[in-house]
Amino acid sequence: MRRIPRLPAALLAVVLTAALASSCGSGDDSGGDGGSSSGGPAPDRVTYLTGFGTFGREAYAYVAQDKGWFEDAGVDVTIEPGQGSGSSLAALVGGRVQFAPIDLSSTIIQLGGGRISGVTAVAAIHQTTDAAVMALADSGVEKPADLEGRKVADPAGSVIGALFPAYAKLAGFDADKVDWVNLEPQQLGVNLASGSVDAVGQYRVGRPNIENAVRGKEVVVLPFGTYLSESYGAAVTTTTKIATEDPDLVRRFTTALLKGMRYAIDHPREAAKLMHDKHPTVDEKTAAAEIGLVGTAVRPAEDGAPIGTMERDRVAGAIRTLVDAGAVRPGLEPEQLVSFDLVPKS
The missing domain is CATH 3.40.190.10 (Periplasmic binding protein-like II)
Incomplete structure (x- = not known):
């Protein structure tokens, strides 16, 4: 009978380790990059x-x-x-x-x-379009033209600020007569409530958040969709x-x-x-x-x-x-x- 040569101990350990790793990883086709345990592709x-x-x-x-x-x-x-x-x-x-x-x-x-x-x-x-401007009812802002001479807050880069000149032209007032202030989203309601600004840019669906911030005061909503209907x-x-x-x-x-x-x-x-x-x-x-x-x-x-x-x-x-x-x-x-x-x- 032919004798099988004995592997050195160190080499045998390497072979066994490689075999074990291959066995454990046989169900993973992702190359170790987040694939599923069932062998599916990585998300x-x-x-x-x-x-x-x-x-x-x-x-x-x-x-x-x-x-x-x-x-x-x-x-x-x-x-x-x-x-x-x-x-x-x-x-x-x-x-x-x-x-x-x-x-x-x-x-x-x-x-x-x-x-x-x-x-x-x-x-x-x-x-x-959900863009709108909101003001407190007791501020005297009832229609778009009432925004002239007012201070309106809105986050920098917001669509409301970008759309405002077109909205103003369609609504018939001068956008250049409105003073814009950049605030973070979380600061809008607080500043409106305190009177630091006269109105805020806000999505129409954000009305509850503004109402919560002004604590029960009536809010007027001027939706851009009235003029940007399509x-x-x-x-x-x-x-x-x-x-x-x-x-x-x-x-x-x-x-x-x-x-x-x-x-x-x-x-x-x-x-x-x-x-x-x-x-x-x-x-x-x-x-x-x-x-x-x-x-x-x-x-x-x-x-x-x-x-x-x-x-x-x-x-x-x-x-x-x-x-x-x-x-x-x-x-x-x-x-x-x-x-x-x-x-x-x-």
Whole structure:
């Protein structure tokens, strides 16, 4: 019988260690880079910016994350608080984030003005523009023209400030006669309550947050949608590179995100509690009220149309309105703004 040569002890240890490692890793095809234990592909990792801080209106993204719907879609999502459309567009263009809800009118102004490129909307969050200015009823601000000579606070880079000149032109008053003050989102209600400013820029769905800050005083809301009637509000926005090269990722992410939206507006108290648990400074009652208003903004007017739908004719109308108001140069086409093949369909 042929004798098998005995391996030196040190070499034998190396062989056994390699065999054990191979056995333990036989179910992982990810190369040690975060693949699932079942041997599936590693999830796509993306960063999502909220539209505006961590208010109740942003609950849908946290719901999708908490319920595991992003995970089910094969997407590992990091959620970070946004600071308005301008900064979110810059973050997308700079590659720091992959998705963000950005007011479509702001994107029109930025793209049409040649200030940015390489971004595209893939689903509507709000079916109408949610931009507004809010003031206390006892301030004397009752109509848009009453803002002349007043001090209005708004975060730097917010869509409200970007849209304001077009809104003023359409509403028939002089935007140059309004004094703007830049404040962080959390400071708006406090400064309005104290009288430091006469009005604040705010999404319409943020009214409960402002009412909570001013402690029972009556609030006047001047919605931009009265004059920008064809405009969509916030839209899920990504880069054209991602939309072109990985449309499957876009669809998976958007589907999970909008599933979170549907659940949040159907269960506002649960979603508000989740927001409070994640961000203790969020008041549950105020957050639930905001989520209730979100529900009225996200549902399409057309029966049977899915949440997130966008129509080319309406996008063209929104562009035309801003061109007529002098906010953007002619020439921008809807397809430069929206990837209609990725928009949710019935």
